[in-house]
Structure formats: C-alpha cells, structure tokens
Amino acid sequence: MDGEELLFRKRLEELANRSYANQQYLFTGFLSAAELDIYYQMEHELSYASAVLFGGTNDCERVMLRFGSEALCGYEESFPIACVAIVPLLEKFGEVLSHRDYLGALMNLGIERSTLGDIIIEGKHAFLFCTEQMAPYILENLDKIKHTNVQCSLAKEIPKSTVVQVERKIVQVGAMRADSIIAKVYHLSRSESLNLFRAKKVFVNGRQTENNSGSLKPEDKVTVRGYGRFCCVNIVGESKKGKLNVEVDVY
16 A cells, blocks of 8 residues: 555545544545545445545546535535536637546646546537636636637536437457456457556446456446446347347447
8 A cells, every 4th residue: 555545545534533523524625536446445434424425417437525414414515516617708719629628728727636526528618527616716717728718607507417428339248357348348459458457547336446357247337547438238139159249338
C-alpha cells in the first residue's frame, strides 16, 4: 500500500468517524476510479456511517461520497453538486468539442480535478457536474474552449442520465472471461487486454480488478482506463462452433 492510498484511507475513516460522532453530513470531492475502488474495499468497515455515492445522475462515473443519513442526523441534506451548462456563444461557429477539450480548458483555469464530476456532451453543448463551491468560479472564468467562445450558466434542467450515445454491439467469445470480452470490444489482442489488468486499468462495477479470467455477468459495467466503458447486456446465442454471442452497450 503506497503513501497516497494510506492517506486516502485515513481521510475516509476520519470523515466517517466525524459524521457518526457529530451526527452531521460530510462529503468527499468527486472520486477517481482508483479512489472509488479503495472505498469499496472499506465499504463494510465504514457502513456504520451510512455512506452513499452520487455524482449528479444515477449512472455517473465520477461520484461523491456522503457520510450520514436522515436516521443518523435527524434531517436530510442533498449532495452539494451543481450542473453547469456550457454552450457556444455563436452556435453556428461552435466546434464539436471532445471530453478532453472541455476538461483541458477547465484544468487550465487551475481547477482541482476533485471538484469536477462527469461531463455530458450533447452535440455542441455540454453539461458539467461540479461542486457547488466551484460553480461560480467556472461561470465567471470559463469563456473559451479551443477556438470556441462559450457561455456558462447553471442548467435549468439537469440531464437524467450521463449516457448520451450508446453503441450496441455483439461480440463473439469462447467464454464470458473479462479479458476476452475487453479484447473484442476494443479490438485488442489477448496479451494487450491482459496488460490492462496488470496495469490496474480495469474496473468492474467500480471495483478495480486484476482477475483477467473472471467472468462477466449481464448488467456488469466495465471501465477500462484510456478506452472507455461498456455494459454487458446478455448472451444472445451461440455460433455453430460453440462461441458465445454477447451483447454489449459501449458508451
């Protein structure tokens, strides 16, 4: 266990203890995939503090952790998450921007990653989940992304889902092994897929895994750092040679 992980574990323990002892809600920032995996390792031992995860919608990848509950604290408190709408100043001259473009512009403003959640892109528009504390700074300072002048405002309607575009595919594998399915989804060799597990870049349902031979089940959500994420939908048949036809939704 490295020093950074140890510090994060101690921070979670401290937040849970303070929340329970003072009967108050306490929040983390938006967690990275690695931080979320550490929380899942500690989930049982922190359960006394009624921890809940949320990122703005029910299927956000980047989420906050809230310690506390109505039963513990005697009142309800929502997550301090704001949703910022980002649109081109002149629609017809606006570029179609990528997630990296939006994130790069935000990082150039000196914003800490932990204050930023998911970015949902819909054509030339985007919705950014961020901490309520950071929202005013973004509204005031984010005015250009690449060559496109933009304007920001608090979203009047928050998107119900972070999933804007899903491509449904059918991949053919010998078994429901995680490395086999990842190789097929992202057009990798088995050795390239295996290296992703060794590099700790594979997360199944938020939990980091190095078990490349583990079986995936319907509804399992897989995140592969550097490639994206997908959801196993179902086995939809078998080929004449006994291969499984697996339906996946690729985000």
